[in-house]
Every structure is written in structure tokens, then in C-alpha cells.
Amino acid sequence: MSDTPTPAARRQLVQRLPELRDDDSALIRRFLDAIWAEQGLARASLDSYRRDLEGLARWRDGAAGGLAGIDRAGLFDYLAWRARHGWSARSNARLLSALRAFFADALRRGQRSEDPSALLDPPHLPRLLPKALAETQIDALLAAPDVAQPLGLRDRAMLELMYAAGLRVSELVDLPANAVNLRQGVLRVTGKGSKERLVPLGEESQHWLERYLHEARPQLVGTRAVPAARDGSVSLFLEPSLHPLSRQQFWVLVKKYAALAGIDPARISPHGLRHSFATHLLNRGADLRALQMLLGHSSLSTTQIYTLVAREHLQKLHARHHPRG
Numbered sequence: 001m002s003d004t005p006t007p008a009a010r011r012q013l014v015q016r017l018p019e020l021r022d023d024d025s026a027l028i029r030r031f032l033d034a035i036w037a038e039q040g041l042a043r044a045s046l047d048s049y050r051r052d053l054e055g056l057a058r059w060r061d062g063a064a065g066g067l068a069g070i071d072r073a074g075l076f077d078y079l080a081w082r083a084r085h086g087w088s089a090r091s092n093a094r095l096l097s098a099l100r101a102f103f104a105d106a107l108r109r110g111q112r113s114e115d116p117s118a119l120l121d122p123p124h125l126p127r128l129l130p131k132a133l134a135e136t137q138i139d140a141l142l143a144a145p146d147v148a149q150p151l152g153l154r155d156r157a158m159l160e161l162m163y164a165a166g167l168r169v170s171e172l173v174d175l176p177a178n179a180v181n182l183r184q185g186v187l188r189v190t191g192k193g194s195k196e197r198l199v200p201l202g203e204e205s206q207h208w209l210e211r212y213l214h215e216a217r218p219q220l221v222g223t224r225a226v227p228a229a230r231d232g233s234v235s236l237f238l239e240p241s242l243h244p245l246s247r248q249q250f251w252v253l254v255k256k257y258a259a260l261a262g263i264d265p266a267r268i269s270p271h272g273l274r275h276s277f278a279t280h281l282l283n284r285g286a287d288l289r290a291l292q293m294l295l296g297h298s299s300l301s302t303t304q305i306y307t308l309v310a311r312e313h314l315q316k317l318h319a320r321h322h323p324r325g
Contacts, residue, residue, distance in 0.1 A: 010085055017058040024057035024067045031105050042192050044170055052098040068106075072116040075099065079120075096120060131272055132279035133263070138163060140261035141254075141268075150216040151240075155253055157205075157212035158237055158245075162270065164205035165189070166277035166295050169270040173245045176233035182210060199294055212237075 031053070032046050041049075056078055057067040064074065082092060099117040106112040133141070142159050146152035162172050171189050179188045185206055187199045201209065217238065226234045226242050235244035245253075247270070254273075255265040278295060 006086075010087065013085055014055060014058075017055075018061040020054055020058050021062050021066060024054075024060075024062075027067055028053045028057065031102055034105055035101060040194050042170075042194060045192070048094060049098040049101065052095045053102060056095075056099075068111070070116060072119065075116055075120060131267065131269075132276040133268065133272060135280060137261070137263050138273075138276055138280075141257055141263060144257035144260040147211075150219040153208075153212050153216035154220070154237060155257070157208040157216075158250070159254075159257070159273070160205040160208045161187070161201070162273045163277050164202040165199040166274050166281075167199075168192075168274060169247050169250055172270075173237065173247055173250055175236040176229070177236045178233060180209060180213075180236065182206060182213075197294075 028050060032050055035041055035049070036046060053067065056070070059078055059081065060066050060070060060074065064070070079092060079095075082095075096117065099120075100115070103112060103115040103117050107115055142156065142163065145155040145159070147156050158172060161167065162169070165187055167189065168191065171191055174190070175187075179190075180201075181188070182201075185201045187201055189197050189199055191197060220238050220240055221242065224242060226238065228234050237245055239245055239249070251270055254268060254270050258265045258268045274295070281294075
């Protein structure tokens with residue numbers, strides 16, 4: 001049995017850390033406001049930076065000036081503490097990204113004379129290929145919701161849309177109702193960095209969206225007023241409470257429907273539908289540049305990892321069917 005602490009044990013460990021000090025909280029808040037104004041980072045990225053910096057500040061608990069006064073030795077001690085308690089290399093890489101952004105901002109503002117994260121080596125990350133489902137598995141997953149029920153019809157529309165448009169889970173649950181243009185058959189998606197892109201819906205996803213909007217959504221809403229966001233928009237996909245689904249709620253739904261479809265829930269995640277969308281398009285001859293635009297990747301190198309998945313699929317087909325495979 002492994003001695004590596006479980007995620008639940010790490011969460012409990014963090015909960016036992018001292019409360020965040022007011023001076024550290026103010027420092028983190030000023031940094032996040034500044035980086036949002038300068039770079040327009042997405043809310044999810046800002047939340048990630050906040051959690052990582054607050055974790056360090058709580059562990060530091062004001063020692064030697066707290067977050068403002070931490071030096072390279074202090075960062076090494078914190079990373080060693082995280083390593084002892086099982087944080088992954090990917091999690092530490094994200095932490096290092098937050099630290100570098102934080103100290104770079106402090107240097108620009110003259111709040112520090114040196115960057116204590118400058119000589120920290122990023123952890124080695126294994127190159128993980130996206131896990132894509134087979135097309136038959138996708139068909140079974142999409143057919144799993146009970147579309148005779150309003151929530152089942154909503155879930156079918158969400159699954160169809162996520163797979164048809166290759167959406168990130170945050171893009172799906174945050175979709176406003178006015179992002180859908182059924183007449184033109186396109187979806188306006190706001191992705192990372194608040195960048196917008198237009199994605200074609202496809203006949204199947206458009207069919208299920210129309211059914212959700214005309215049949216299920218009116219039943220969920222009834223005569224009540226849907227609460228609007230600060231920008232005046234209302235969410236497309238709603239809970240019976242009229243609040244939008246969270247990413248965690250949609251994750252639970254995907255796992256539930258995977259089990260109903262006979263798919264191992266451990267092999268699937270909401271992001272797996274996005275991976276499947278990309279892989280299946282490439283397998284059918286899609287252009288890499290077009291795929292980059294559909295996925296909303298800022299760099300083609302991010303999209304190119306899917307070519308490795310497609311190549312691996314072709315190699316397996318060759319090995320299985322070629323007489324000298």
C-alpha cells in the first residue's frame with residue numbers, strides 16, 4: 001500500500017493551516033486586481049493563482065515578513081513540505097507559475113529587489129496524451145440521459161453540445177442563453193483570456209438544444225424570473241433552483257451517465273469529451289489549423305498533441321490488421 005497521502009488528506013492538511021493574515025490577503029488581492037487589469041486573465045486562472053498564493057501565505061503564517069518577505073530558502077522549504085505530503089508535479093508547476101507572476105509584479109512595482117522564484121527549476125512533467133473515448137462509447141454516453149424528463153433533456157443537450165463543439169467544461173456551464181444562434185447554427189464561446197470564438201453547432205446538437213429550449217427549459221423555469229448575471233445575461237443551462245450548474249455538478253453527471261452507458265467512470269471526465277471531439281475530427285481528416293480555431297487554442301503547439309493521439313490510433317489499426325503489422 002502506498003504511503004502517499006490521499007487528496008482528501010491533503011485537503012484536511014490545508015484546512016488545519018493558520019487562517020490567512022490580513023496583510024497577506026491584501027497583498028494577494030492587489031496582485032490579482034493588477035494582473036486581471038493588465039492581462040485579462042480568466043476567472044478560473046485568477047482563482048487558481050489565489051488558491052496557490054493563499055496556501056503559501058497560510059503555511060508561512062507571517063514568518064519573516066510573510067508572503068512579502070519570503071526568500072528562496074523559504075520557497076524551497078514550502079516545496080519540500082508539499083513534496084512530503086504528495087502534491088503532484090503538475091500541481092507544483094502551477095504553483096511555480098503563480099509565484100513567478102506574483103514576484104514579477106512585485107519587481108515591476110518596486111516592492112522587491114529580487115525574484116526568489118527565479119532559480120527554481122520547474123518540475124518535470126510527463127507528457128500525458130489526452131484520453132479519448134471510442135465513437136461507439138460516445139454514442140452510448142449521449143444516449144444515457146432520460147430525455148422524457150426535463151433534467152434528462154437538459155443533460156442530453158449539454159453532453160451533445162460539449163462533444164459537438166469541443167467545449168471546456170467551464171465554457172459549457174458558463175454559457176449565457178444569448179450565446180446560441182439557432183438560425184445560423186453557431187455558438188459564441190468565451191474562452192480563456194476572455195477570447196471569443198464562433199463554433200458551428202452541427203445538426204444533432206442543434207436538434208437537442210432546440211428541444212431543451214422549447215420543452216425542458218420552460219418546465220424548469222415555470223413562471224419564475226431567471227436571475228441575471230452582473231452583465232445582464234442569464235444562463236443557458238439551469239438547475240431547478242434556476243442557478244447555473246457548477247463544474248463539479250456537471251462532473252458528477254458525466255460520471256453517472258458513463259456508468260449507465262457501461263463505461264468505466266474512472267476512464268472519463270468532462271474534459272474527455274473535448275479530447276474525444278478533437279481526436280475524432282483528426283481521425284476523419286480535419287485540418288490542424290481549423291481544429292485550433294474550434295478549440296480556442298492560442299498556440300498551434302497545444303493543438304498538435306492531438307496528432308500524437310491520432311497517430312497512436314493509426315498505429316494500433318496497422319498492428320491489428322496489417323499482415324506484417
